[in-house]
Amino acid sequence: xxxxxxxxxxxxxxxxxxxxxxxxxxxxxxxxxxxxxxxxxxxxxxxxxxxxxxxxxxxxxxxxxxxxxxxxxxxxxxxxxxxxxxxxxxxxxxxxxxxxxxxxxxxxxxxxxxxxxxxxxxxxxxxxxxxxxxxxxxxxxxxxxxxxxxxxxxxxxxxxxxxxxxxxxxxx
Ligand code: IMP
Ligand code: MG
Numbered sequence: 432x433x434x435x436x437x438x439x440x441x442x443x444x445x446x447x448x449x450x451x452x453x454x455x456x457x458x459x460x461x462x463x464x465x466x467x468x469x470x471x472x473x474x475x476x477x478x479x480x481x482x483x484x485x486x487x488x489x490x491x492x493x494x495x496x497x498x499x500x501x502x503x504x505x506x507x508x509x510x511x512x513x514x515x516x517x518x519x520x521x522x523x524x525x526x527x528x529x530x531x532x533x534x535x536x537x538x539x540x541x542x543x544x545x546x547x548x549x550x551x552x553x554x555x556x557x558x559x560x561x562x563x564x565x566x567x568x569x570x571x572x573x574x575x576x577x578x579x580x581x582x583x584x585x586x587x588x589x590x591x592x593x594x595x596x597x598x599x600x601x602x603x
Contacts, residue, residue, distance in 0.1 A: 435582065439574060439598040444556070444584055445479065447573045451554065452483020454571060455524065459486040465521045465548075467514055469539065470494040471593070472528030475585035476556045480526065491516045495535060508538040519547035524571075528585050529557040533565035540567070557581065557598065574598075 455464070463486070468477035470492050481488055494512035523543050530536050536553055543551045554571035561578035580603060582588050583595030588603065 433588065434602040435592065435595070435599040436602075437597045438576065438579070438581060438600050441584075441596040444573070444598065448476065448479045448556070449483050451556075451571050451573060452480055455480075455554070456483075456485040459522070461486065462522065463487040463489065465516065465518055465523045466490045466526055467518070467523055467539075467543065468492050468526045469528070469535070470512065472585050472587065473526050473556075475593070476528060477526050480554070489516055491518075493539065495539060508535060510542070514546075517546075518543055520549050522550045522552070523548045524552045524554050527553065527555040529559060529581070530555045530567065530569060531559045531562055533563045533567040537565045537567045556584070557586075 466477065466481060466488050468474065468490065471494065481490060491514040492512065493510065493514050495508050495510050525536060525539055525543065527536050540551045540553065552570040553567065555569055556573035558569060558572050558575045559578055560575060579600045580588065581598055582592035582601045583597055583599045585593050587593045588601050
């Protein structure tokens with residue numbers, strides 16, 4: 432068994448998600464935006480966030496992998512599941528669970544521009560800037576966290592712990 436220790440409570444997370452939702456609503460008003468949720472880690476964040484956004488939204492999912500079973504990013508991006516709605520000419524908000532090296536999200540951003548998106552914003556609930564390799568502008572950020580491996584609120588270690596309600600640090 433791995434040792435897990437609470438870092439950020441569910442209540443604090445939800446408060447922040449509400450703030451981000453309000454900010455997105457203010458920024459886009461009645462303009463329609465396409466939310467592209469990066470599976471699997473951001474499924475819980477996305478479900479909470481979209482319910483705090485009052486602007487018209489379309490929601491799509493994308494799955495890309497860069498980590499495998501290890502806790503170190505390989506830097507290689509494979510699209511395992513692609514979006515099922517067109518983004519040509521659309522404003523897209525890419526919704527991530529965590530930005531670590533920045534490689535995944537910057538590659539996904541490029542990919543959405545290749546598909547013809549007009550504008551691509553990045554929204555992440557957690558940001559771990561210490562290990563950044565690729566500079567990336569985060570338009571909406573929940574919490575900046577230290578360089579620890581974290582689980583819960585959708586984030587996993589070997590596909591487990593996604594269901595923990597708090598964000599926890601895990602000792603591997
Ligand atoms: P990046 O390409 O290094 O920015 O990696 C981003 C992806 O790695 C995230 O979408 C997560 O799926 C995963 N990841 C990075 N750090 C953690 C962590 O602390 N816990 C769980 N997953 C993580
Ligand atoms: Mg992820």
